[in-house]
Amino acid sequence: MPLTPDGDLCERWRQLMARYHDVSCALERALSQQHELGVSEFETLDLLVKSPYGKQFVHELHAGIHLSQSALSRTVARLEKRGLVTRAMCTNDRRAVSVTPTEEGRRLHAEAAPTHAAVLADHLGELQPQA
Amino acid sequence: MPLTPDGDLCERWRQLMARYHDVSCALERALSQQHELGVSEFETLDLLVKSPYGKQFVHELHAGIHLSQSALSRTVARLEKRGLVTRAMCTNDRRAVSVTPTEEGRRLHAEAAPTHAAVLADHLGELQPQA
């Protein structure tokens, strides 16, 4: 017999959706209102800032984020347009594009990170982990 | 001290996102390929079929689904266009619109429900509940 009886699966899914949308909407609102950043943009910036060498290839970012390849490509393009990252062709593999946060990008990330953390604390904080 | 130390919140959020996107994408694919239904459309239909009187007002649906009011309005419009539900003005409160699934709507829901359940079982089944 399964860990969770079949009838509960739907309920589990509903709760997962509810939690996800709650947090996701709150993040979207807070980040975009206070820092003009979307969730995808913040996540991308976050991955970059926290990456070991301070830069990542687009396909490396793709492995760490829940976006289609095309959506990621455009997210990076948006970030570049705003001067938050730079794109550079890789010399070894000229198909690959490495993405590096600019000073401004790091500054904005540092500014937005507390907002991000606060929202998570608000909406994920007192809950016991369960979905 | 909180149930979950602060540093873990980000990790919790990442896992929640991962789980949500995994299930959500799988549902979207399965439902749209096999039944030409989006997740929002299925959820709406599901609420209707399972509602006590077999019909709901739009604002009642809104309370049970994670969609903005405008998105819900359009989802219902899409369902009506495909002949899966009918919209009717309420006589008591002429602002309200009640939504009723048609025979075809019920049939399609019955057809899609097992697909829905199977995807949930696949993607949520063996996991211990946790986010």
Next chain:
DNA sequence: AGACATTACATGCGTACGCATCTAATGTCT
């Protein structure tokens, strides 16, 4: 080396979304 597959990323396209706003109906307060 040449043919074919694969990988990395960009882009055209259609669609569903949220926000803001609009209209109409109902509720409230004096």
Next chain:
DNA sequence: AGACATTAGATGCGTACGCATGTAATGTCT
């Protein structure tokens, strides 16, 4: 009753998304 607020739902608008495809570079196989 008349003025103002609120509620229900529809719609204009801009945007981010995924899918399919395009382009270029790299890998593989004979």
